[in-house]
Amino acid sequence: MIRAEEISFCIGTFRLQRLSINVAKGEYFILLGPPGSGKTIFLECLCGLKKIDSGRIYIDGHHVTNLEPRARGIGYVPQDYALFPHLSVEQNIAFGLCVQGSQHKQIQAKITETAEMLDIQRLLTRRIPGLSGGEKQRVALARALVLQPKILLLDEPVCALDEVTRQEVCTQLLDIQRRLGLTTIHVSHNLEEAFTVADRAAILNEGILQQVGTLDELLNKPNSKFVARFMRCEKNLLSRGNSSRRPELG
Amino acid sequence: MKNFVYTPVRGWRDRVFSTAAFFFVSVFIIFILTLIITDVFYVDKKAVLTVMASKFIRHALWMSIWTSFTTTLIALLFAVPMGYSLSRFRFPGHILVDAIVDLPVVFPPLVVGLTLLVFFSQTSPGRWIQQDLGIEFVFQPKGIVLCQFVAAASLAIRSAKTAFDDVDRRYESVALTLGCTQWGSFRRICLPLARNGIIAGGILTWARSFGLFGPLMIFVGSFRGRTEVLSTTVFLEQSVGNLEVALAIALLLIFVALIAVTCIRLVGGSTQVRL
Numbered sequence: 364m365i366r367a368e369e370i371s372f373c374i375g376t377f378r379l380q381r382l383s384i385n386v387a388k389g390e391y392f393i394l395l396g397p398p399g400s401g402k403t404i405f406l407e408c409l410c411g412l413k414k415i416d417s418g419r420i421y422i423d424g425h426h427v428t429n430l431e432p433r434a435r436g437i438g439y440v441p442q443d444y445a446l447f448p449h450l451s452v453e454q455n456i457a458f459g460l461c462v463q464g465s466q467h468k469q470i471q472a473k474i475t476e477t478a479e480m481l482d483i484q485r486l487l488t489r490r491i492p493g494l495s496g497g498e499k500q501r502v503a504l505a506r507a508l509v510l511q512p513k514i515l516l517l518d519e520p521v522c523a524l525d526e527v528t529r530q531e532v533c534t535q536l537l538d539i540q541r542r543l544g545l546t547t548i549h550v551s552h553n554l555e556e557a558f559t560v561a562d563r564a565a566i567l568n569e570g571i572l573q574q575v576g577t578l579d580e581l582l583n584k585p586n587s588k589f590v591a592r593f594m595r596c597e598k599n600l601l602s603r604g605n606s607s608r609r610p611e612l613g
Numbered sequence: 614m615k616n617f618v619y620t621p622v623r624g625w626r627d628r629v630f631s632t633a634a635f636f637f638v639s640v641f642i643i644f645i646l647t648l649i650i651t652d653v654f655y656v657d658k659k660a661v662l663t664v665m666a667s668k669f670i671r672h673a674l675w676m677s678i679w680t681s682f683t684t685t686l687i688a689l690l691f692a693v694p695m696g697y698s699l700s701r702f703r704f705p706g707h708i709l710v711d712a713i714v715d716l717p718v719v720f721p722p723l724v725v726g727l728t729l730l731v732f733f734s735q736t737s738p739g740r741w742i743q744q745d746l747g748i749e750f751v752f753q754p755k756g757i758v759l760c761q762f763v764a765a766a767s768l769a770i771r772s773a774k775t776a777f778d779d780v781d782r783r784y785e786s787v788a789l790t791l792g793c794t795q796w797g798s799f800r801r802i803c804l805p806l807a808r809n810g811i812i813a814g815g816i817l818t819w820a821r822s823f824g825l826f827g828p829l830m831i832f833v834g835s836f837r838g839r840t841e842v843l844s845t846t847v848f849l850e851q852s853v854g855n856l857e858v859a860l861a862i863a864l865l866l867i868f869v870a871l872i873a874v875t876c877i878r879l880v881g882g883s884t885q886v887r888l
Binding site for chain 1: 790
């Protein structure tokens with residue numbers, strides 16, 4: 364569904380180095396890594412918000428590397444949600460539909476449907492300042508989902524929430540993803556989130572993709588000390604001896 | 614409806630702090646009001662009647678109003694794209710351009726008038742504009758707008774740039790993923806969020822233009838019924854010894870300025886955001 368081939372991007376002294384991933388249709392993929400490892404930059408490259416130095420991006424088999432963000436059919440929920448503070452919740456959700464020039468009736472129907480799905484009908488008339496973290500997260504998700512994107516990119520969607528809400532929202536995210544059959548890439552530095560939602564995961568460090576696989580694979584066969592430490596399973600690495608195997612990509 | 618958040622005052626430390634802060638507010642407001650009240654008491658009925666009856670003063674008032682508003686509109690027309698460009702794009706010489714934008718603000722006002730006069734009367738490009746193109750500025754009403762623009766436009770540009778700087782770029786990024794073009798994200802997101810700063814710049818520009826005096830005396834003069842504006846009328850009246858009339862005109866100037874600034878704030882504050 365979405366394939367990134369050897370993506371390189373340089374900003375200041377930081378470099379994303381020849382990153383490749385392949386996420387299948389309907390898969391929930393999580394990109395893990397410590398803060399500053401380049402996860403957000405990689406997501407922005409996939410969206411088209413950053414122009415990559417080299418590499419290719421395919422969505423549904425179509426080459427989209429040079430397409431503008433609006434032409435990629437990607438729903439994007441950034442870190443801290445970036446809800447438009449001068450618009451109401453309803454206007455935030457309707458934003459993309461208004462830009463597309465949809466009919467008023469159609470807009471209202473889609474807003475109602477999306478609000479019901481995320482259980483935020485009561486928030487529609489509210490202003491953005493004053494919403495709680497969880498409410499903001501749901502509104503940002505609704506704003507992305509109302510356009511019925513093929514792919515959903517979530518940048519640390521639950522990091523600003525408390526532990527109870529985080530777990531609840533992660534379960535809800537997975538439920539929505541399964542219901543809509545959305546291909547999802549979720550960025551996080553939190554391992555617990557990965558265990559709640561992910562079909563597969565990748566681990567990124569300092570702009571280099573360390574390993575890609577199911578969580579079982581990452582746990583039981585970490586290919587480097589970094590992955591083992593990140594997955595908190597250094598024992599497994601020690602029992603296999605120090606592996607010199609290169610990261611298995613894609 | 615806007616949500617105003619007031620800082621709660623608790624305990625004696627907060628009270629001392631808020632009292633100290635309000636001391637400065639009070640001193641400033643009382644001082645300005647005292648100056649205006651002094652003018653009011655100095656002005657007699659005869660001077661007020663003279664001002665109200667004079668067709669030249671009415672003309673000067675009208676000239677002050679239309680030139681200052683025209684200048685503000687033109688300044689905003691430049692300020693919005695310039696402020697956005699300086700805020701969002703980096704290009705060779707960016708810092709130099711940024712500094713040049715501020716230059717007219719630090720010019721002594723007389724220098725603005727003198728420089729414009731020299732340019733339009735002593736240089737080939739200036740003479741070409743005036744004589745060959747037939748767009749005359751020197752000692753003409755159009756010159757008032759040009760003079761005000763040079764002296765005040767920087768304030769609008771600087772305010773617009775600061776306002777755009779304050780708009781988080783992630784809002785525009787998200788708008789791009791939601792179907793907007795660059796222009797669309799600017800129009801629907803960036804411009805509404807920067808609106809208050811742009812309006813503040815417009816008010817500053819208008820205020821500076823409305824009260825401008827020195828450069829106008831040099832570049833367009835103060836011809837009765839032609840290039841006279843209220844600020845130059847005040848000067849002319851006091852120079853011939855009509856101090857009461859000069860102060861009556863000054864009060865008229867203050868009154869018009871107060872109404873205009875209040876109206877701009879009200880209109881700016883109540884404008885509804887549309888998608």
